[in-house]
Amino acid sequence: MTKTLSKNELESWLGNILKERTLVAPRCVDDLTLFLPVASVDEIAFDCGNTDLSPKDWFFPRTEALFTAEHKDADIEITPAVIEQETVIFGIRPCDAKGIAILDGPYLADPADSLWAQHRAKTTMIGLSCSSPAPQCFCTSMGGAPFDSSSVDILLTEVNDGYIVDAVTEKGEKLLQGVELKESDVSGSVPSCDTQVPAEGITEAVKRAFDDPYWGRLADRCLHCNICAYVCPTCYCFDIRDRTEGGKIERLRTWESCQSKGFTKIAGGHDPRVDKGSRLRQRFCHKLLYFPEQFGPLGCVGCGRCVVSCPVNIDIREIISDVQELGAKVGEGSS
Amino acid sequence: MSENSAPLIIGFLCNWCSYAGADMAGTSRAAYPSNIRILRVPCSGRVDPMMIVKCFQEGADAVLVAGCHPGDCHYNEGNYYGRRRFALLRELLDFMGVERERFRVEWVSASEGKRFAKIVTDFTNEMTKMGPRKAS
Amino acid sequence: MASDFTQQIREKARELLEDGTVECVIGYETGSDGISARPAFIYNAADVERLVFDNTCTHNLVKYLLNKKAKSTAVVVKGCDSRALNLLLSERQIERDKAFVVGVVCPGIVESRWNERSEQLQKRCDWCRQHTPVVSDFMVGDPVTEQPPADFADVAEEEAKTAEERAAFWQQQAERCIRCYACRQACPGCYCTDCFAESLDPEWVGIRIAPAESQMWNTIRAFHLAGRCISCNECERVCPVNLPLSLLNRKLEQKVLELFDYRAGMSEDAPAPLITFKKDEKLGIAE
Numbered sequence: 001m002t003k004t005l006s007k008n009e010l011e012s013w014l015g016n017i018l019k020e021r022t023l024v025a026p027r028c029v030d031d032l033t034l035f036l037p038v039a040s041v042d043e044i045a046f047d048c049g050n051t052d053l054s055p056k057d058w059f060f061p062r063t064e065a066l067f068t069a070e071h072k073d074a075d076i077e078i079t080p081a082v083i084e085q086e087t088v089i090f091g092i093r094p095c096d097a098k099g100i101a102i103l104d105g106p107y108l109a110d111p112a113d114s115l116w117a118q119h120r121a122k123t124t125m126i127g128l129s130c131s132s133p134a135p136q137c138f139c140t141s142m143g144g145a146p147f148d149s150s151s152v153d154i155l156l157t158e159v160n161d162g163y164i165v166d167a168v169t170e171k172g173e174k175l176l177q178g179v180e181l182k183e184s185d186v187s188g189s190v191p192s193c194d195t196q197v198p199a200e201g202i203t204e205a206v207k208r209a210f211d212d213p214y215w216g217r218l219a220d221r222c223l224h225c226n227i228c229a230y231v232c233p234t235c236y237c238f239d240i241r242d243r244t245e246g247g248k249i250e251r252l253r254t255w256e257s258c259q260s261k262g263f264t265k266i267a268g269g270h271d272p273r274v275d276k277g278s279r280l281r282q283r284f285c286h287k288l289l290y291f292p293e294q295f296g297p298l299g300c301v302g303c304g305r306c307v308v309s310c311p312v313n314i315d316i317r318e319i320i321s322d323v324q325e326l327g328a329k330v331g332e333g334s335s
Numbered sequence: 336m337s338e339n340s341a342p343l344i345i346g347f348l349c350n351w352c353s354y355a356g357a358d359m360a361g362t363s364r365a366a367y368p369s370n371i372r373i374l375r376v377p378c379s380g381r382v383d384p385m386m387i388v389k390c391f392q393e394g395a396d397a398v399l400v401a402g403c404h405p406g407d408c409h410y411n412e413g414n415y416y417g418r419r420r421f422a423l424l425r426e427l428l429d430f431m432g433v434e435r436e437r438f439r440v441e442w443v444s445a446s447e448g449k450r451f452a453k454i455v456t457d458f459t460n461e462m463t464k465m466g467p468r469k470a471s
Numbered sequence: 472m473a474s475d476f477t478q479q480i481r482e483k484a485r486e487l488l489e490d491g492t493v494e495c496v497i498g499y500e501t502g503s504d505g506i507s508a509r510p511a512f513i514y515n516a517a518d519v520e521r522l523v524f525d526n527t528c529t530h531n532l533v534k535y536l537l538n539k540k541a542k543s544t545a546v547v548v549k550g551c552d553s554r555a556l557n558l559l560l561s562e563r564q565i566e567r568d569k570a571f572v573v574g575v576v577c578p579g580i581v582e583s584r585w586n587e588r589s590e591q592l593q594k595r596c597d598w599c600r601q602h603t604p605v606v607s608d609f610m611v612g613d614p615v616t617e618q619p620p621a622d623f624a625d626v627a628e629e630e631a632k633t634a635e636e637r638a639a640f641w642q643q644q645a646e647r648c649i650r651c652y653a654c655r656q657a658c659p660g661c662y663c664t665d666c667f668a669e670s671l672d673p674e675w676v677g678i679r680i681a682p683a684e685s686q687m688w689n690t691i692r693a694f695h696l697a698g699r700c701i702s703c704n705e706c707e708r709v710c711p712v713n714l715p716l717s718l719l720n721r722k723l724e725q726k727v728l729e730l731f732d733y734r735a736g737m738s739e740d741a742p743a744p745l746i747t748f749k750k751d752e753k754l755g756i757a758e
Contacts, residue, residue, distance in 0.1 A: 031713055032647070052711070053649070062649060062680040135504075135586050220512040220535070225653035227711045241678040254678050260652070262669060276538075308585045311657060311709035312530065313502040313509035385667060385675050388690050392683055405750065415748035422754035423697045423726055423745070430629065430722045431690060432638025440757045469635045 003181035006162040011041045013179050017088050024058055025090040026051050035089065044090065049134050050303055054233035055096050058089055059119045060103070062230075065250040066115065066240070083118040088175065090126045094148040094155075095139045095301040097127050099233030101151035105295030106236060115253075124171050127152030133193040136304030138317055141197035144301055147190060157188035164188050197317045198324050199288075199298065205327025206289040212326050216277035218319070221312050222259075224276060228283065228306040228314070229257030234291075234299050237263075258282045284319055342396035342462035344371040346455070347382045351409035352444045353401035359448030367452040368459040371399065378402065379440075380413025384424045387438065391428070397437040397462045401451070404442040414442070433468065436461065476524040476575060479611045480547060483573055487545050488516040493571050497535050498547040499528040504586040510535065522547075524575060524611070527583045529593070531555055531703040534659045536565050543569045549577035551595065553604035554701035554736025555659035560606075561739050564662060574607025576614060594717065595704035597621065605737060623725045629718055641686060647712040648685035654692060654706035654716055660699045667691060693719035698727045698744040701736040730754055 005013070017023050018038065025044040027036045033048045035055040067080045100120075107116035130137070130146035139145060149155035153172030156163040165181055167173045229235040239256035242249050256263060259279055265271040273279050291299030300316060307315050348354040354375045360367060376382055379402025390398050400421060402414045421440045429435040439458055443451045484496040500511035500521040507527040512535075513519055524547070532546050533555035548556065553574060559565045579596045582589045598621045603614040629637065652668065655661040667675045668688055675691070677684045692706075693716070700720045707716040727733050731744040 029647075063678075217512065220538070221510045223534075223653065223656040223709070225656040225709070226651040227653050227709075230649050230651050231711060239678060243677055243679070252678055254680050255649075257651075307503070309711045310585075311653060311705075313504075313507075313585065315503040318503050384694050385691055388687060388694075389675065392687050412748065415750060416745070418752075418754055418756050419731075419745055419748055422730060422756050423723060424694060425756075426726045427690065427694055427697070427719065427723060429634070430626075430637065430719070431641045431686075432634050432636075434634045442757050469638055 001183050001185060002187065003165045004159065004162050004184045004186065005156075005165050005179070005181055009180075010156070010163055014044070014090060015041050017090075017175070021086040021088050023088050023090060024055070035092075046091070048091075049132070050093060050096075050137070050305065052305075052309075053231055054099065054303065054305060055089055055092055056100065056103075056233050056236075058087060058123060059100050059116065060107075060236055060238075060255075063252060063254045064115060066253055067251050069249040069251075071247060081115060083115065083122050085122065087123045088126060089123060091128045092125050092152060093130055093303070094127055094146060094151065095130075095137070095144050095303040096233045097125050097151035098139075098144050098148065099301045099303065100125070102234060102291075102295065102297045102299070102301070103236050105291075105297075109295075124175050125152045125154075126172075126175075127155045129155060129157040129188065129191075130193075131158050131189075131191050133191060134304060135195070136307040137193050137302060138195040138197045138304060139302035140193040141195070141199045142298050142300050142302035143199075146193055147188065159186050159188050193302070195317065197302070197320050199320055201327075202288050202298070202320055202324065203292050205324045206285055207327075208330040209323045209326040210281070210285070212330070214322065214326055215281040216275070218314065219276035219280040222276060222280050222314055223312055224259045224261065224279065225311070226255075226257035226259055227309050227311065229259060230255055231305040231309045233303055233305075234287070234301060258286065280314075284316070284323070287316075288320070288323075341467055342370055342459065342465075343394065344397045344399060344455075344459060344462060345390045345395045346371045346373045346399040346401065347376050347379070347386070348373055348443075349379045349381075349402040349409075349414075350375055350377050352403035352407065352442075353379075353451065355445035356401070356443040356447045356451040359445060360452040361448075363448045365449045365452035367455040370459045370462075371455050378408065378410050378413035378417075380408070380410065380415075380417040382417060382421075384420055387424060388428070391433050391437075391468070396465075396468055397439070397458065399439050399441065399455070399458060401441045401443045401454075404444055407444065434465070436465065437468070473525040473578070476611050477522065480524055480573060480575070481519045481522050483609050483611075484513060484519045484522055484545065485516045487571060488513070488519070493543045493545040495539065495542065496522070496545040496547075496573075497532045497539075498522045498573070499524060499530070499532075502585070506586065506588045507583040526578055526581045527588060529580050529583065529705075529708060531657070531659055531705045533559065534657065534705075536570055537659070537662050540565060540569070543571065545571035545573055547573045547575060548604050548607070549575050549580070550601035550604050551577070551599060551701060551703045552659075553606045554601060554734075555703065556606045557736040557739045558660060558699060558701055559662075561741075561743070567739075572604070572607045572609070574604030574610045576604070576610065576612030577602045578612075593704070593708075594625075595702060598702060598721070601737075606739075623721060625718060626722050626725055629722075641689075642682060644714050645682040645685040645689065648680075648682075648689065648714060649712060650680045650685055650688060651711060653709040653711065654714075657705040657709040658696070659703070659705075660696050660701070661692075667695075689714070689716070689719065693723060696720060697723045698731070698733060699735050700724060 026048045028045045033051045069078045107113040149168050153169045155166040238253045264273045287299035408414045487493045496513040499508040502509040531552045579592045582591045676687045733744045
């Protein structure tokens with residue numbers, strides 16, 4: 001038996017949520033679909049596919065103050081940022097939710113990032129199964145699935161006349177308190193993500209292909225903009241700078257990317273990743289080699305945003321295939 | 336901006352003519368409103384358009400650039416280059432919603448103290464009438 | 472026609488690589504979606520079959536010559552792209568004898584995204600007055616008679632709004648900008664080793680990814696291309712949040728045409744309007 005909710009019931013439930021908390025959901029703004037706060041349920045784009053930008057903004061905002069500092073008499077008073085607002089994200093896809101969940105690895109490792117921890121604690125994710133994965137999607141190859149409930153608090157799966165409701169975590173159950181769910185024996189059709197990417201053993205292959213001229217040739221084409229990093233749900237690098245205004249100092253953290261020139265520049269002017277090939281390689285090594293080595297899962301969830309957004313078609317799925325081939329070749333050579 | 340300082344006008348004055356002109360306004364006791372905050376620059380051609388955009392971005396209501404009359408530039412041609420840049424910049428700013436009236440360029444010589452005072456007075460009055468900028 | 476162009480480009484590329492005229496041919500190949508083109512770098516004659524030319528060949532490949540300064544390289548250019556060659560030549564960023572230019576008389580480029588290809592011509596093709604490349608060592612296709620000057624209806628439409636509406640419009644756009652700098656990275660005219668956007672002292676643009684900073688960035692980016700933009704519109708195409716950057720570029724293009732009768736990149740010798748002057752010109756400044 002499963003529990004279900006009709007579309008109308010879902011809407012009135014979301015309506016109640018947004019009276020007390022910030023409700024963030026996919027919204028169409030001009031020609032983009034973005035996760036934004038909604039003022040009424042009508043604004044929610046229920047039928048959109050993957051949003052143009054990932055929902056990471058709600059856990060790792062593009063710009064966020066870590067603390068503010070101010071002169072108070074002879075002292076300096078430092079006020080750390082505190083996240084008070086309870087937020088509910090509706091309509092997050094399993095791949096995106098997984099992208100957030102795996103970032104607990106770097107961000108909650110000792111010493112834990114206080115802001116990340118607060119965002120995670122204050123945010124409840126209502127996931128929406130992917131009933132029609134897009135051509136660029138490849139979540140199943142990266143260890144996910146269109147109906148994967150492992151990283152959300154509640155998973156909704158669209159069925160004929162409503163949604164199957166699966167309360168995954170305690171936080172999810174709490175949010176569902178007082179909502180009347182119907183018992184039903186419907187089952188959601190299990191969609192599949194058709195694109196298969198040979199990701200098995202990719203970590204070893206990347207290691208073997210590390211010194212291959214392949215990366216330099218690939219970087220010929222790369223423009224080294226930050227699109228891939230900024231649309232990616234799992235790119236979590238940042239820059240920090242202080243900003244003063246009217247005698248007040250804020251320490252700001254903003255998105256940054258390993259693709260930008262000077263990202264690894266150190267005091268004295270040396271830059272260990274000065275050539276474009278090594279910068280581009282870093283992106284893929286981080287996702288496919290360093291991240292799994294340090295934290296377990298692959299650092300890519302297969303949402304396909306970079307595939308669609310890259311202006312020169314640097315396609316991670318193609319790179320995974322190429323690197324597997326290269327790795328196999330190098331493997332043969334050395335054995 | 337606080338009420339009494341509005342409108343806030345930033346003035347870039349070239350060292351050789353216009354700044355001396357402003358000085359002359361002072362010594363000849365020609366009064367002008369204190370809304371203008373003056374920055375001395377070596378030449379009107381040194382005024383990078385980025386400085387002007389930055390002024391507006393940081394909340395200025397208007398910007399005045401003043402330099403030597405064409406032909407009188409201390410560096411011979413700085414103001415000629417500046418003139419072209421300012422002509423285009425004013426168009427771009429206006430296009431992006433900073434009305435063209437808010438960015439003024441004037442040629443003021445070292446002997447034109449009274450004229451400088453009049454320019455600043457008129458500009459301030461005009462900006463007061465226009466009111467503060469609507470968006471940043 | 473497209474297949475004929477492809478064939479001619481392949482043959483020329485093979486010849487150039489085989490006789491050692493160039494080390495690399497920068498052209499187009501079919502992308503991972505199978506329906507649209509992407510830039511291709513061909514180093515061996517054996518790989519020339521990868522090269523294609525069709526109406527999805529949108530990228531301005533001249534940008535890549537900036538990375539290949541020291542080596543002789545062949546590059547496939549459309550009409551608009553070719554104007555970037557003149558721009559970079561006049562600014563001494565590339566050397567003419569190191570570049571072999573395969574010019575393609577442009578049939579017009581359609582709107583395409585990854586896995587999406589429409590038959591709708593891009594906006595820049597409506598404005599285009601340069602289908603035939605202005606620089607080339609080898610021409611693919613027959614030169615065409617160019618259309619009379621395009622009007623600036625898009626600019627006029629924007630100007631019909633009040634200043635307040637225009638400010639609000641650009642504020643809205645700035646709210647969307649994520650400061651990925653794709654506009655800069657794709658632009659053949661943006662090649663400064665140290666861009667003002669990354670300067671810390673003075674800090675022209677603050678670190679925040681926020682409207683005020685984005686507006687500063689977008690305003691100055693456009694202004695730094697005043698009299699230099701060659702209308703390939705790559706900045707707008709690559710923008711992941713679809714900012715209407717062409718409006719800013721075209722406003723300046725219109726004014727440059729009006730005040731200085733100048734179109735960027737039409738010749739290697741004509742100095743860009745902001746690096747020269749006329750003593751007695753009237754520009755509506757302090758007159």
